[in-house]
Each structure stands twice: as C-alpha cells, then as structure tokens.
C-alpha cells in the first residue's frame with residue numbers, strides 16, 4: 554500500500570485553500586493537485602513547491618476536473634462564488650470525483666450549521682443545502698465531509714468595530730454568543746480531516762464562543778482601551794432591517810449580507826452541534842478572540858492578511 558496521500562484542492566487560490574495547502578505541505582508524504590483559474594494568485598512559496606501540481610482552467614471543464622482529481626484520496630472544495638459555482642460547479646466536481654473513484658469529498662461549507670436553516674432563510678447558505686442533498690443521493694459511491702466552523706474569527710469586525718470612534722457595536726442584548734474559528738485553525742482542522750479517512754460526515758470545530766459584551770472585556774485587557782459599546786437595535790429590528798435593505802436593492806450584496814450573517818450567527822438557530830470535534834485533533838491549538846487580538850495590531854483588526 555502506498556504511504557503517499559494525494560489531495561485534490563479545487564479553488565486553490567482562495568484564502569482558506571492556501572492555508573490548507575500550507576498545512577498539508579508541512580506534512581511529509583502528501584502530494585497536492587490544485588485546480589484554479591489563475592495560478593499567478595498563488596504565493597511563490599506554494600507555486601514552486603514540487604509536491605504541488607497545478608491544473609488551470611474553468612470550473613465547468615469536466616475533463617480537466619477529472620484530471621485534477623484522478624488518483625486523489627480525497628478532494629477538498631474551497632470554492633466561493635455565485636450559485637453557478639457553489640451548486641453547479643460543485644456537482645460537476647463531485648461527478649468528476651465519482652468518475653475517478655475518489656473516495657471522499659470535503660464540501661465547500663466551513664460555516665454555521667446550515668442544516669438548521671430552511672431554504673430561503675439565509676440565501677447564501679442554500680447552496681450548501683443543495684450540495685448536501687446531492688451528496689446524500691451519491692452516498693453509496695462517495696463519502697461526504699462537511700466542516701462546520703461557524704464564523705471565521707477574522708470576518709465580523711467590519712460591521713462591529715469602528716476604530717476611529719473606538720466603538721464596538723452589537724445587535725440584540727450584547728449577551729448573545731457568537732461562535733468563532735480562525736481561518737488558520739479551520740484550515741488546520743481541514744488538513745487533519747483530509748488525512749484521516751475515518752473523519753467523515755459532519756464535523757464541528759470552534760475556537761471561541763463569546764458575546765460582544767465579553768469581547769469588549771477581552772479587547773480592553775489586550776489593547777488597554779475600553780471600547781464604547783453601542784447597541785444597534787434588537788434582534789427583531791435586525792431581522793426587519795436586513796430584509797428591508799435586501800428588498801430595496803438585492804444586487805447590492807455588501808449592503809445586506811453582513812447583517813444576514815450576524816442575525817443567523819447570534820439568534821441561536823445555527824449553533825454548532827455538540828460535542829465539538831476539536832478533541833479528535835489535539836495537536837491543533839485553537840485560536841480564541843483573545844489570541845486573535847493579541848496577535849493583531851488594533852489598526853489591522855478589520856483587515857487581517859494571511860500571506
């Protein structure tokens with residue numbers, strides 16, 4: 554039996570994918586086949602690694618997809634984009650995996666527990682529900698892996714932290730708990746899951762579970778500055794505002810998307826299933842909000858860079 558593991562990664566130029574690639578390449582005996590539309594977006598440190606082979610093309614080039622996943626032990630999808638990519642593109646990739654007898658497929662989820670949402674609740678998450686259903690149909694021929702990590706720790710601050718005013722904003726009472734996992738932790742867990750053929754189905758990982766009022770305390774302890782807490786309204790008001798904003802201009806994605814994520818992150822509907830799977834991979838040291846603040850200059854909280 555070969556001691557080499559081959560991992561195919563679709564959307565390898567993405568933020569999460571590059572971190573997963575870094576973690577996988579830190580292990581011996583792993584070869585990666587990466588699929589993307591523009592390899593120049595990869596940092597030189599990855600592009601020049603002899604254990605990484607790049608396949609360049611479009612997401613609907615089925616021959617190229619099959620070539621990419623051929624002989625892989627597992628395929629990791631890291632696409633992020635429109636439904637044509639997230640639903641149709643993933644189905645093409647899953648079909649390519651089945652045609653090439655790849656035994657496992659890690660879906661491009663990395664989010665809240667979308668199973669607890671109805672179709673239409675949080676439109677961006679419908680894609681995950683469609684792909685989950687498709688993988689269920691194919692469960693006799695490919696094992697599905699769904700990684701749930703709630704909100705990336707680096708992501709919510711644009712709507713929350715105003716550096717100029719020193720204000721930390723929240724919806725609700727401020728006691729609702731957010732679940733956070735850092736990009737890098739999620740990538741590290743995903744790399745471990747990819748290497749463990751027994752880690753299948755839904756897996757949940759979490760770095761922190763903390764309310765905005767608690768975040769304010771951590772903020773003060775790290776930056777020695779007391780943030781002003783500002784309530785933006787109740788959860789019911791958030792619900793009305795996010796719908797009204799989207800209805801006014803559905804195409805102005807960035808005007809409403811953050812509010813939808815906030816609502817479903819803190820309303821309790823999509824909390825990660827317990828027990829968490831963190832302890833399956835004890836070598837991964839989880840990053841908390843305190844760790845994130847400690848490793849991030851205050852001016853960079855809203856724009857953490859990774860490579």
Ligand SMILES: NC(=O)c1ccc[n+]([C@@H]2O[C@H](COP(=O)([O-])OP(=O)(O)OC[C@H]3O[C@@H](n4cnc5c(N)ncnc54)[C@H](OP(=O)(O)O)[C@@H]3O)[C@@H](O)[C@H]2O)c1
Nearest residue numbers: 564565566567568569632633634661662663664703704705
């Ligand atoms: N839980 C959270 O808070 C959270 C936050 C963000 C993302 N996520 C999830 O994490 C996963 C990865 O996200 P990310 O932040 O790493 O995304 P990202 O940095 O935007 O990367 C997305 C990848 O998809 C590729 N892509 C986009 N449109 C494409 C197209 N039409 N054809 C082919 N490839 C295309 C991109 O290629 P190019 O480099 O060429 O553009 C890139 O490789 C997704 O499942 C996303 O939903 C979760």
